[in-house]
Amino acid sequence: MSKKKEIIINVALIGGLLLILFILERFLPATSMLFTVLKKGAIYALVAVSMNLLNGFTGLFSLGQAGFMLVGAYTYGVLTIPVAERANVYMYFDGGLIQFALHPIIAIILAGALAGVFAYLIGLPVLRLKSDYLAIATLGFAEIIRAIFQWDKLGPITNGSNLLRSYPSYKSVLFYFVASGICIALIVMMINSTYGRAFKAIRDDEVAAEAMGINLAHHKRIAFVVSSFFAGVSGALLAMYQTSVQAAMFKSAMTYEILLIVVIGGIGSITGSCISAFLFIILSEWLLRFLDTDTYIGSFHVPLLRSGFRKVVFAVIIMIIVLFFRQGIMGTKEFSISGIYHKITGKKKKEVKGGGADE
Amino acid sequence: MSENVLKIDHVTMQFGGVVAVDDLNLEVNRGEIVSLIGPNGAGKTTAFNVVTAVYPPTNGAVYFEGKRVVENHPRGKMKKLYNGGHADEYMKTIQPTPDKITKLGIARTFQNIRLFKSQTVFDNILIAEHMRRTSNLFTATLHLNGSEEAAMRKEADRLLHILELDDVRDELATSLPYGKQRRVEIARALATKPSLLLLDEPAAGMNPQETVELTSFIGRIRDDFHLTIFMIEHHMDLVMEISDRIYVLDFGKLISHGTPDVVQNDPKVISAYLGVQEDE
Numbered sequence: 001m002s003k004k005k006e007i008i009i010n011v012a013l014i015g016g017l018l019l020i021l022f023i024l025e026r027f028l029p030a031t032s033m034l035f036t037v038l039k040k041g042a043i044y045a046l047v048a049v050s051m052n053l054l055n056g057f058t059g060l061f062s063l064g065q066a067g068f069m070l071v072g073a074y075t076y077g078v079l080t081i082p083v084a085e086r087a088n089v090y091m092y093f094d095g096g097l098i099q100f101a102l103h104p105i106i107a108i109i110l111a112g113a114l115a116g117v118f119a120y121l122i123g124l125p126v127l128r129l130k131s132d133y134l135a136i137a138t139l140g141f142a143e144i145i146r147a148i149f150q151w152d153k154l155g156p157i158t159n160g161s162n163l164l165r166s167y168p169s170y171k172s173v174l175f176y177f178v179a180s181g182i183c184i185a186l187i188v189m190m191i192n193s194t195y196g197r198a199f200k201a202i203r204d205d206e207v208a209a210e211a212m213g214i215n216l217a218h219h220k221r222i223a224f225v226v227s228s229f230f231a232g233v234s235g236a237l238l239a240m241y242q243t244s245v246q247a248a249m250f251k252s253a254m255t256y257e258i259l260l261i262v263v264i265g266g267i268g269s270i271t272g273s274c275i276s277a278f279l280f281i282i283l284s285e286w287l288l289r290f291l292d293t294d295t296y297i298g299s300f301h302v303p304l305l306r307s308g309f310r311k312v313v314f315a316v317i318i319m320i321i322v323l324f325f326r327q328g329i330m331g332t333k334e335f336s337i338s339g340i341y342h343k344i345t346g347k348k349k350k351e352v353k354g355g356g357a358d359e
Numbered sequence: 360m361s362e363n364v365l366k367i368d369h370v371t372m373q374f375g376g377v378v379a380v381d382d383l384n385l386e387v388n389r390g391e392i393v394s395l396i397g398p399n400g401a402g403k404t405t406a407f408n409v410v411t412a413v414y415p416p417t418n419g420a421v422y423f424e425g426k427r428v429v430e431n432h433p434r435g436k437m438k439k440l441y442n443g444g445h446a447d448e449y450m451k452t453i454q455p456t457p458d459k460i461t462k463l464g465i466a467r468t469f470q471n472i473r474l475f476k477s478q479t480v481f482d483n484i485l486i487a488e489h490m491r492r493t494s495n496l497f498t499a500t501l502h503l504n505g506s507e508e509a510a511m512r513k514e515a516d517r518l519l520h521i522l523e524l525d526d527v528r529d530e531l532a533t534s535l536p537y538g539k540q541r542r543v544e545i546a547r548a549l550a551t552k553p554s555l556l557l558l559d560e561p562a563a564g565m566n567p568q569e570t571v572e573l574t575s576f577i578g579r580i581r582d583d584f585h586l587t588i589f590m591i592e593h594h595m596d597l598v599m600e601i602s603d604r605i606y607v608l609d610f611g612k613l614i615s616h617g618t619p620d621v622v623q624n625d626p627k628v629i630s631a632y633l634g635v636q637e638d639e
Contacts, residue, residue: 186500193499194489194511201486204475211411211469213461213490213551222496268477332477 006338013337014181021173035173037282042173042180043237045277048261049184049270050230055259056268056332057191058223059203061135063255064122067142068228070250071118072111072235074149077164077245078157079107085166090159097156104168108179108236115232116225118145123224127217139252149247158247165244179237183230188270190226199223260314264321265328272330288313362389363425364555364587365410365465370419371443372405372611379405381611382443383419387555392581392588394598397608398631403591404470406608407557411467415454418443423463423555429453462490466553468544470560470591474532480543481528485515487550515550521583522546538569542576549584556580558590562597570594574601599623607631 021038028034047065054060079102081089090096102110126137148154150161158164170176190196198219201209210216239245261280265272291310295302321328333339365387372380380402387393395403409416412429417437421429430453433441475483488511494504502508519525524546527535532543541561548556561577562570574597581588592598598605598619605622607615609631615622622628 189502190496190500193502194492194494194504194508195496195499197482197486198489200478200482201475201489204477205473207413207457208469208473208475209486210457211461211467211473212486212547213458214486215456215458217456226496 006336009337018174018177021177025173030171033286037286038173038278039176039241040238040285041278041281042176043234043241044258044261044281045274046180046183046237047231047234047258048265048273048277049187050227050234051258052262052265052267052270052273053187053191053199053230054223054227055262056266057196057203058199058220059206060127060220060223061131062138062224062227063135063252063259064119064138064142064228065231065258066250066252066254067138067145068115068119068231069235069238069254070142070146070149070247071115072232073239073245073250074158074164074235074247075111075114075232076104076107076236076239077167078159079110080104080167081164082166082168089164089166090156092162093155093159096159104170104240108233111236112229112233115235116229119225119228120221123221127220127224139255142250142255143252146247146250161247163244163246164239167239167243169240169243176237176241180234183233184270184274187226187230191270195219195222260318263318263328266330266332267328268332269328269330269334271335272328272333275335276329284310284314363387363422364389365589366422367406367410368420368422369445369448370406370409370416370421371441371445372402372409372414373417373437373441373443376440378443378611380409380416380608382445383608383611383613385606385613385616387587387589389587390581390585391603392577392590392601394602394605395589395591395608396593396595396598396605400610401608402611403608404559405611407467407559407591410460410557411465412455412457412460415452417441418446418449420449420453423460423465427453428455428460428463458490461551461553464552464554465557466548466551466555467557468541468548468559468561470563472537472540472544474540474544474547476531476533478532479529480524480532480535481515481519483532483543483547484518484550485511487547487552488514490551518546518550522549522580538565538572541565541573545576545580549580553586555587555589558588558592560591560593562592562594565594570597573597577601 024034047069051062051065054062078098082101083099086099087095122138122141126134126141129137149158151158152160154160191199198209198214201212201214202216202219206216257280261277262273264280265274265276288310291305291313292307293305295305363386365385367383367385370380370383371378383406385395395406397403405414408414409429410421415431416429418432418441419430420427430449430451432449432452433446434452475486492499492504492507494507498504516528519528522542524543527539527543532540535543545558545561558577562573565573577588577590578601580586602619604617605619606613607622607625607628614627614631615625617625
């Protein structure tokens, strides 16, 4: 199959997907669970891919994703609340300091940019660390960010520990798919560029990468800032989806959820992260909801099913994956149309054994 | 032909109280193949790591093509611990990162092969082109550097062709037989376009047949790529056949140097390798 044909098929598939979503939105009620799941899935897919860029492609085990999402979510909320609503939202802080509102798209980009700035500053000391130490340090900084955003003295800007709300948001599921799709496409393009090759070299062997003329500090910083930029964007999208935002929700548990998605999808696989993000959200928000509610069959009270049991099931799933499916769904391979085509037709593709992130 | 490419000047490398390299002076001239030999733990690889800026030396300097590229003197707690000579001759501190050394034109291979294990032979070699990029993050991400990218790939393919690695181009680098992996690692070092190539035990773990092939391979790349080669090696056949000059290290100290004939017959070298007989 030629490259051109492949691109046409991929574009047609994406177009078809968007068209189906568009039609579904005409016919299903806007409150349908399907849309909730798809929106959240798209957002989590983006943040999972951004985390995969660090953990899977650059070999930096960072757990700061929730912190950068918080920065993004707050930047979006703070900058877009309409001036008329500010007195209401910032009721404990005399209407707050900021008295203007930006267009949502500009605010989303600024949300990413501010998360990137935070990442740059945090990266200066933290990126000297390796493996587990880096994970602990980034986790710590994420919690510090959360604490700072809840700080009462910053209330005129962040509204302290109160909710941010009343900001504009797009309701259509199409918006989330397009925004998240563009961002993921940018990340994929970067991974396929010469910088992506440098990242993978660093992941495989830092000492050899340095001997090949790759400046370690510089490239790690790029990966960290870019990953955080997209985490910030996804934070902004999450704020939009939830219509209200509070720092308390961006706990480290959120980072673990994202890490779980990345591990299930396969560390080092973009499509794996996307697939498992939707899978995870569909399961946890929809299909496995029944685990959290008391259930009676006739007069029989089903044991174990009560609030919080879902988490137990997820813990078991994680253990099963870590023990038996260490590669996740996709391993380091990518899901592609040509791959399926070759499988179906039985033609042998001249394939790289193991494979990098070749599309 | 006697122009200095590499000059190691009074380099001492001390890890705490342990002296790994003691006052090493060494010169490599353009076009030469110079070998550094010595028993295990003599400090050979440490000397390499000082040249490639993996470790800053405790005291001393390294010159490359007449320019001082690495220099250090005992500082902090090393001031008290330092027990070598020439302590006050070096006052400046020049500590580049290893990638800067590579960019200057010193490439190296490693004692235990360090190929990028998840990538193909071609991708391993292509990575060397990254340091000569003119595109920035944005133009590269948006794929606006098409011509540069094409040139990079062409250059990597050209190198594979010259080194007769075409047939394994798309193989996973670590799936190759050992001798081939060595060759790929050398090819990868050559892809950075060095003028000085450091080989750390290129024949380690090779059978005699592979060693013979490697010997001619090293000679060939020296001529084809106008290289100066500085290597560490244990296979004496290879060392004696190919080297223009040999330096011998023992316990971090230089004990002998000269042409293969001179070194082979130096009693100090023989005693370092075989031990001293007490009744003599």
